[in-house]
Amino acid sequence: MVITRRIFLVALFALAGGAAQAQDRFITVASTTSTEQSGLFGFLLPIFEKESGIKVRVVALGTGQALDLARRGDADVVFVHAKAAEEKFLAEGHGVKRYPVMYNDFVLIGPKSDPAKVAGGKDIVDALKKIRSAQAPFVSRGDKSGTHMAELDLWKTSGVDLEQAKGPWYRDTGQGMGPALNTAASMNAYLLADRATWLAFRNRGDLAILVEGDKRLYNQYGVILVNPDKHPTVKKDLGQTFIDWLVSPEGQKAIADYKIGGEQLFFPNAGQAGV
Secondary structure, three states: OHHHHHHHHHHHHHHHHHHHHHHHOEEEEEEOHHHHHOOHHHHHHHHHHHHHOOEEEEEEOOHHHHHHHHHOOOOOEEEEOOHHHHHHHHHOOOEEEEEEEEEEEEEEEEEOOOOOOOOOOOOHHHHHHHHHHHOOOEEEOOOOOHHHHHHHHHHHHOOOOHHHHOOOOEEEOOOOHHHHHHHHHHHOOEEEEEHHHHHHOOOOOOEEEEEOOOHHHEEEEEEEEEOOOOOOOOOHHHHHHHHHHHHOHHHHHHHHHOEEOOEEOOEEOOOOOOO
16 A cells, blocks of 8 residues: 555656646747737747747747847847847847848838828838928837837938937837837828738728838848856757757748738748848
8 A cells, every 4th residue: 555655656746747847848039029910920839839849938029128138038039130239139148149030121101192202112211301301200119129220220321310300290109010000000100110010910091011122121030049158047958949940941931831811921041141
């Protein structure tokens, strides 16, 4: 009877240990709102989780906030789209290595009535100058996201000093891409958006793509393992497994396979130099 009880207790502890180990097989990925709100993660993660047994918990933030979360050691992996900010993160010692994963592009969204007369153009800088000159309503994410950083760089390239030029026409939302699009739809305003989130967005109102195709609207995504030497709680093996899958032929095919209405949203380019 005593032996039977001991066997039962050993089995119980083994089961409990196995359950705890299974619960530990997850990683936290700090990522951009575009990968979440476009539906990409909803498509990719079940494939990865089924093959690896590793659950992925996504914290969807703007790129700046995602990197800050990782700086505090509260994420295992960052998956973002602002190369200069990513390289700064690495230089500070918070990340191990940056891997290019995929790209898409930004587009200038605006009302079909187009008060700034920018529709059909391919020069984003010229379009921004016209919006500023007309003082047409413009919505900015204003959240230090990759999209916000790209927008600020484009205003700078256009020669517009936003600190001097800001007025009632320019509205900072401090929110993600989806809420910013909703604000623009309610105001009939212009804004810069990533194409993937725009394609997944349904509450378009009178908005449409007005400017696209400028090479300055290129939008590269990278993934980085948070440095376990700096942040000992990082699950480096599980995190690296996720990264290795993203840049593998299988992961790259899964990214290419994600479409909305037959249109591909992201274009895999792992291993491409200089991006």
